[in-house]
Amino acid sequence: MTNTAAIIGGGVIGGGWAARFVLSGWDVAIFDPDPDAGRKIDAVMANARRSLPALSEVALPPEGQIKFVPTLAEAVADADWIQESAPERLEMKHRILKEIQTHCREDALIGSSTSGFKPSELQQGALRPDQIFVAHPFNPVYLLPLIELVGSDKTTARAHDILTQIGMKPLKVRKEIDAHIADRFLEAVWREALWLVKDGIATTQEIDDAIRYGFGLRWGQMGLFETYRVAGGEAGMAHFIAQFGPCLQWPWTKLMDVPELTDELVQTIASQSDAQSGSHSIRELERIRDDNLVSMMRSLKGRNWGAGALLNEHDARLGAATEPDFTKPIISVNRTVPVDWSDYNGHMNESRYGQVWSDAADTVMRMIGADAAYIAAGLSYFTVDTHTKFMNECLVGEPITVVTQIVEGAGKKLRLYHEMKNASEDVVASCTQLLIHVSLQTRKSCEPAPLVLEKLAAIVAAQATMQAQS
Ligand SMILES: NC(=O)C1=CN([C@@H]2O[C@H](COP(=O)(O)OP(=O)(O)OC[C@H]3O[C@@H](n4cnc5c(N)ncnc54)[C@H](O)[C@@H]3O)[C@@H](O)[C@H]2O)C=CC1
Numbered sequence: 001m002t003n004t005a006a007i008i009g010g011g012v013i014g015g016g017w018a019a020r021f022v023l024s025g026w027d028v029a030i031f032d033p034d035p036d037a038g039r040k041i042d043a044v045m046a047n048a049r050r051s052l053p054a055l056s057e058v059a060l061p062p063e064g065q066i067k068f069v070p071t072l073a074e075a076v077a078d079a080d081w082i083q084e085s086a087p088e089r090l091e092m093k094h095r096i097l098k099e100i101q102t103h104c105r106e107d108a109l110i111g112s113s114t115s116g117f118k119p120s121e122l123q124q125g126a127l128r129p130d131q132i133f134v135a136h137p138f139n140p141v142y143l144l145p146l147i148e149l150v151g152s153d154k155t156t157a158r159a160h161d162i163l164t165q166i167g168m169k170p171l172k173v174r175k176e177i178d179a180h181i182a183d184r185f186l187e188a189v190w191r192e193a194l195w196l197v198k199d200g201i202a203t204t205q206e207i208d209d210a211i212r213y214g215f216g217l218r219w220g221q222m223g224l225f226e227t228y229r230v231a232g233g234e235a236g237m238a239h240f241i242a243q244f245g246p247c248l249q250w251p252w253t254k255l256m257d258v259p260e261l262t263d264e265l266v267q268t269i270a271s272q273s274d275a276q277s278g279s280h281s282i283r284e285l286e287r288i289r290d291d292n293l294v295s296m297m298r299s300l301k302g303r304n305w306g307a308g309a310l311l312n313e314h315d316a317r318l319g320a321a322t323e324p325d326f327t328k329p330i331i332s333v334n335r336t337v338p339v340d341w342s343d344y345n346g347h348m349n350e351s352r353y354g355q356v357w358s359d360a361a362d363t364v365m366r367m368i369g370a371d372a373a374y375i376a377a378g379l380s381y382f383t384v385d386t387h388t389k390f391m392n393e394c395l396v397g398e399p400i401t402v403v404t405q406i407v408e409g410a411g412k413k414l415r416l417y418h419e420m421k422n423a424s425e426d427v428v429a430s431c432t433q434l435l436i437h438v439s440l441q442t443r444k445s446c447e448p449a450p451l452v453l454e455k456l457a458a459i460v461a462a463q464a465t466m467q468a469q470s
């Protein structure tokens with residue numbers, strides 16, 4: 001049965017939640033009193049559809065249904081998860097949460113996207129206080145995995161499981177605190193940056209450069225403490241603190257003061273920001289941001305590190321549910337073309353076709369028992385010949401599937417024929433591929449293990465029967 005989410009407030013963050021749920025196969029009902037909310041969500045959905053599936057080496061589940069409803073009551077009535085993403089005003093959130101609890105199921109989860117309010121503040125005057133918790137996301141919610149969870153252990157444990165299923169990284173905040181964990185840092189950095197502009201030390205562009213060419217790159221893959229541990233050299237963290245700890249007492253920071261946001265300061269920042277980024281619309285900037293995030297996270301996948309390791313775990317969960325059935329045509333690849341596979345011609349580069357055939361062959365190897373354990377035991381297949389025909393182009397964000405036939409599978413030889421199809425089922429490329437079974441010790445050909453030969457023979461026979469019947 002499809003799960004249902006209700007999104008209350010469909011602005012920047014509500015739109016991102018809606019996209020994350022829909023692209024993870026959930027049905028979504030959105031309530032937002034703004035008559036323009038539908039248009040804005042369509043734009044967010046378009047950006048999410050071209051970026052989230054591209055993070056994955058396997059297909060995401062079929063999209064859920066998304067609908068706008070005229071009342072909050074209708075949105076929440078059947079929902080399993082309700083996400084409040086209304087403006088950051090406590091009295092408004094109280095009103096909305098009360099209305100949600102009047103109309104929702106008692107077992108529904110009610111998360112709030114609040115950036116700063118504590119659960120105990122949100123729960124004031126609630127019908128069932130424990131049902132409400134903080135699920136604080138990061139923009140864009142459809143790409144960034146982190147969710148700070150604050151609330152009762154029982155409720156957040158249920159939320160944790162659901163967030164993991166939709167590819168997110170729940171971080172339980174053990175003790176409630178204003179602005180949770182991450183927004184404390186963001187606010188500290190923002191405060192400091194406002195002073196630098198106000199005092200005429202740096203422009204918005206220079207501040208952004210100081211982050212994106214330097215420590216921002218470090219933080220994205222190692223965070224703060226692991227980075228500083230390395231910065232202490234072989235003597236490690238204690239040495240780092242001994243050397244740089246005293247600086248904390250020096251006047252390096254204005255952290256406790258807030259510059260007054262006068263019209264003049266706001267105007268200075270806004271015009272510097274226009275000069276820096278005004279040549280792009282907000283939607284263009286979102287696409288640039290998303291393409292960069294997808295590329296960075298995909299390279300972390302290759303290193304199985306940080307957010308990349310999380311994505312690999314999610315792929316494994318999605319892929320496990322879709323291992324091919326060999327009595328049917330073998331779907332050996334089912335995915336979308338990611339942005340980093342595109343070249344200067346604006347389509348999937350020829351080198352990436354090789355990647356696709358390689359992934360297709362990996363699927364067949366797993367099916368015949370030549371899996372990770374088999375390879376670790378010293379036996380594998382090497383590709384010795386491929387012939388590719390390119391019939392049509394593939395664009396970024398396009399879904400592709402590969403149907404593979406085992407043309408020959410006896411002794412040391414494994415000959416495959418792959419056809420890559422687009423969403424309209426047109427064949428865009430084909431490949432014949434010959435693999436030879438090898439010993440990884442001698443690096444020479446050898447006979448496969450009997451179990452692999454047996455499985456191979458069974459699949460070849462099943463495929464022949466299927467073709468004879470079709
Ligand atoms: N923008 C950001 O970077 C982040 C914001 N948040 C949090 O998410 C929440 C929403 O923020 P944004 O999406 O940025 O604001 P937003 O202004 O983009 O969206 C708020 C939406 O709520 C709607 N709304 C107003 N009254 C409503 C009502 N009575 N019922 C339902 N919807 C109503 C508005 O029409 C608007 O579409 C806030 O609590 C904020 O702290 C969390 C993480 C990041």
Ligand SMILES: C[N+](C)(C)CC(=O)CC(=O)[O-]
Nearest residue numbers: 114115137138139183186
């Ligand atoms: C600025 N902000 C406090 C709304 C930021 C967040 O809450 C998280 C984010 O996405 O940066």
